[in-house]
Amino acid sequence: MEFSEKVLVLRVGTFREADCWVRFFSPTHGLLTAFAFGGRRSRKRFCGCLDQLSLVHFRVSQGRQEYLCLQEGTLINGFGELKRDLKKLGMVSNCVRFFESLPFTPDGYAPAHELLLETLEALDEERPGSWFIPLMFRAKMAFSQGYQPDLQRCRQCGGPLDAHHRAVFAVQEGGLYCLRCPSGGGAKISTSRETLSLLFRLARSGPKEWADWVPSARVREECVHLVDAFVQCHLGLTCEGNRFVRS
Template sequence: MEFSEKALVLRVGRFREIDAWVRLFSPARGVYTAFAFGGCRSRRRFCGCLDVFNHVHFKVKSGRIYNTLLEGRLVNGHGRLRADPGRLGMAVNCLKFFEAMEVSPPGAKAAHDMLLESLAALSDEPAPHRLFPVFFRARMACDQGFFPSLSACRACGAAWADLSGAVFHVEEGRLLCPACHVPGRGTFLHLGRETVALLEAVRGTGPAMWSALDPSPAAAGEFSRLLDRFVAYHLGLSWEHGTFVKN
């Protein structure tokens, strides 16, 4: 059976002299691997297509054992990423988090859209915010249903906008106002109003808008610590030696 679809290239590797395996991500099929026989030399069938971060319209032959790429047409190469080490590093960080997260099929379209929007923002002006990869992790966790809303205290319902600060219970994934917080077992993070507002802004806007966010150093630090603790506990992922590893 043959089909054609647009897919994002996640990884490319060689086997034998002229053949390649390609890891792809599409909104309909999620992550899958296909072989490009002769792909390392073919200038006609895969011209400029087989590079990480490329968005390509592929024609694919699906077999019982493996998929074969028949041809590809480049849709967007996000070329600016490769010319700017800072932007490229952020893109790699985002991609590694996505791969480690192992998105389920129902969440594939949302994750695919977020990846493409993020690559477009990283390739465009203005320059991306230094916290872009952290914003990406937060948005992915929100979109995939892991991160709870911080719009109100989970105990009394008080809106965060009416509070001077709040406490987040990492293990329970709950935001509590100071009046409802009772010290006990678990990890509690004290968050200022600006930090909560920052998370809600990331949740409610696209990557193209994140460069306009301007958190104070204190809020940026709280936000980063919140994401690190939440991701480590609820997704089982931590950043070690240049990659995300399972705890």
């Protein structure tokens, strides 16, 4: 395998004195790890490219023993503003830990790469980032991977959910029911009309818009329960502190 494209560098580690390994995400090949031999000393082939959370154009080839090798790289964006802000760095680190835990399929590589890149670009702007961004990132990522529920109509009768003050989210079914219709078995979460409205906006917006969102405490709490349950059921991930583990 040999290719050349823009990728997002997620992690970099030392492998012997002058070499390093690089974990990156490609929009066509997904999550990969490759070796940059001599990368710690080379100023010509990898100048500024071997830092985590960077957009880099890499030329990648396959070594003799099936491992991938980085031949050269060009830095596109180092996201310097983001890296100087510890609060934003903490938020994006949470997003990346979730991202690395996801079981992507090939048709999900491109939308996942695009969403992570847009999130880095949004947090790199000179304005405060909302602490709510990691949660919205998880919801949006699940939606982009084909798990978006119908947030406007009842799963059973098809009636508009905004006609009711609250609705019921059936976690295992991944669908919403109005209060008039019986939902299926399993865990259920009562959800307000305001929370569904926010998630509907989320599904049709990008990370650069999220920084200005200031939902009420009730909506924030409902979103946390709803998104975490949804991610656990459909993506098989549970949040434990700052880690995401298979449930």
